[in-house]
Amino acid sequence: MEYLNSGISEEETLQVALQSGIIDINEISMRIEDMKRKEILSNHPYSIWYSETDNLWKTYLPDIENKNGRIFRKRKNKKDLEDLIVKYYISHQQEIYLKDVFTEWSESKLKYGEIQKQSYDRYCTDFQRFFSSAHPICRKKFKNITYPDLTDFIKSSIHEKHLTRKSYAGLRLLVRGIFKYGKSKGYTQLSMSEFFGDLELPNNIFEKKLTNKRKEVFSEEEIPILTSYLKHNIDIWNMGLLLQLQTGMRIGELSALKPEDIQSHYIRVCRTEVKYRDDNGKWKVEIKAFAKTDAGNRDVYFPDSVKWTLAQIQKLNPHGEYLFMNNGKRIRENTFNKRLSSICDILKIDHRSTHKIRKTYGTTLLDNNVDDSIVSEQMGHSDIATTRKLYYFCNKSEKTKIAQINNAINF
Incomplete structure (x- = not known):
């Protein structure tokens, strides 16, 4: 306190404390x-675990040369493994590149449950697509990347890869996530809110993609043809497609249904099929105990006609754990898509995926003036704007269009 009152600077005070032995510099x-060690270990994106099988402590370390972006490491005791981890990050502190930060960021989001494995796989796929190792921004040390570097990278990527505004969203997500994480770790000083706030991307820079609206939904002439075929060719796959036409569920939700989800007037949607790559890069398919989004966990109300469909499904699979099974195995969503493709061939109509059935359902509800709040709930959307923007397409026949226009314009 005397030093503070005497006007001595903090630096001089510290010097006196060191000289008098009040503070031990070695202890500091x-x-x-x-x-530093604790901070490095707490930020390590991979788990550290003990294996009783071989009595070893194990973890992964980032490795940009490895196809999975990481490499397995093990030691006899935990301290040796932690020493290895600390040594790795200290040695790489001055040699951090964009891919290193991406690996840390994506692994961290997966570790803390911010994203699911399928989203992590999509991030990795998009990173490989957008961030070529030959691009200057990937060869430059992360701390040296500038705003002009990012602007050039984004604009050249849009131009060279012919990105639409929709496909650019994936690139933007990665850039924002990587650099926000990098700033939080002290790898860069760039601010993404400032960068994207100033970034100007005129509409003509994006690729224009003409959508064949006829292929986005089944037309009002095709719907009765398709439903008639399904009803007259009863098997478990056709009944699944018919149920999707009648309820608009995502095909992954349909594939994950269990008998107990079926109620008297609605179907409880609380599960979905997911597909992701395991640590060895092999595809895995499993059921996740909640829907794709928060709004996706919902009760889908159905018309009386669905009771007939459900009765056929019950006859075909009376004792299955899942609603749709064949030979004791759950039917996966990809087989429903294959079946629909075959039916389109038979009926000689344009090929469409099961997602187009979902769009057809949303379009039908809106055309029949169902309340917006009901439509969004049925579709599992948090906002009706999503349904109207991405799931509504006119599927009226030429005859209907002409008739409605004639009725409207009669002067």
């Missing part, structure tokens, strides 16, 4: 090193 250094 050790505490700082210990803090």
Whole structure:
């Protein structure tokens, strides 16, 4: 307190404390090193675990040369493994590149449950698509990347890869996520809110993609042809497609239904099929115990006609754990798509995926003046704007269009 009152600077006070032995410089250094060590270990994106099988401590370390972006490491005791981890990050501190930060960021989001494995796989696929190792921004040390570098990278990517506004959204998500994470870790000083706030991307820079609206939904002439075929060719796959036409569920939700989800006037949607790559890069398919989105967990009300469909499904699969099974195995969503493709061939109509059935359902509800709030709930959308923007397409026949226009314009 005397030093503070005497007008001596903090630097002079510290010097006097060191000289008088009040503060031990070695102890301070050790505490700082210990803090650094704890910070490095707490930010390590991979779990550290003990295997009783071989009595070893194990983890992964980032490795940009490995196809999975990481490499397996093990040691006899935990301290040796932690020493290895700390040594790795200290040695790479000055050699961090964009791919290193991407790996840390994506692994961290997966570790803390911010994203699911299928989203993590999509991030990795998009990263490989957009961030070529030959691009200057990927060869430059992360701390040296500038705003002009990012602007050039984004504009050249849009131009060279012929990105639409929709496909650009995937690139934007990665850039924002990587650099926000990098800033939080002290790897860069760039602000993404400032960068994207100033970034100007005129409409003509994006690729224009003409959508064949006829192929987005089944037309009002095709719907009765398709439903008639399904009803007169009863099997478990056709009944699944018919149920989707009648309820608009996502095909992954349909594939994950269980008998107990069926109620007297509605179907409880609380599960979905997911597909992701495991640690060895092999595709895995499993059921996730909640729908694709928060709004996706819902009760889908159905018309009386669905009771006939459900009765046929019950006859075909009376004792199955899942509603749709064949030879004791759950029917996966991809087989429903294959079946629909075959039916389109038989009926000689344009090929469409099961997602187009879902769009057809949304379009039908809106055309029949169902309340917006009901439509969004049935579709599992948090906002009706999503349904109207992405799921509504006119599917009226030429005859209907002409008749309605004639009725409207009669002067």
